[in-house]
Amino acid sequence: MIELTRLNGDEFVLNSLYVEKIEALPDTTISLINGKKHFVKETVSEVIQLITDYYQQIGIIDLHKKVVEKNE
Numbered sequence: 001m002i003e004l005t006r007l008n009g010d011e012f013v014l015n016s017l018y019v020e021k022i023e024a025l026p027d028t029t030i031s032l033i034n035g036k037k038h039f040v041k042e043t044v045s046e047v048i049q050l051i052t053d054y055y056q057q058i059g060i061i062d063l064h065k066k067v068v069e070k071n072e
Contacts, residue, residue: 002050004030005041014038016051 001013007027018032022044030038030047040047055061 002047002054004038004047004050007039007041009041012038016054019051022047 002016003011003013005011014030018034019030020033021031023029023031024044027039028042028044028047030040032038042050052061
């Protein structure tokens with residue numbers, strides 16, 4: 001779970017395991033696998049870092065690296 005900030009300043013916690021993609025449109029837009037979208041104040045780089053840190057914390061960082069490399 002990662003802590004993020006909506007554009008209106010409200011903070012929320014997102015289960016990053018459901019993130020499908022992150023885009024800058026120009027606001028950072030997080031699309032989930034269920035089709036829902038969240039618009040946040042954090043930059044794309046910040047969200048990626050939060051997700052990476054979370055994956056390291058729960059021990060699945062190697063899986064994340066393989067997925068990123070496959071999509072590049």
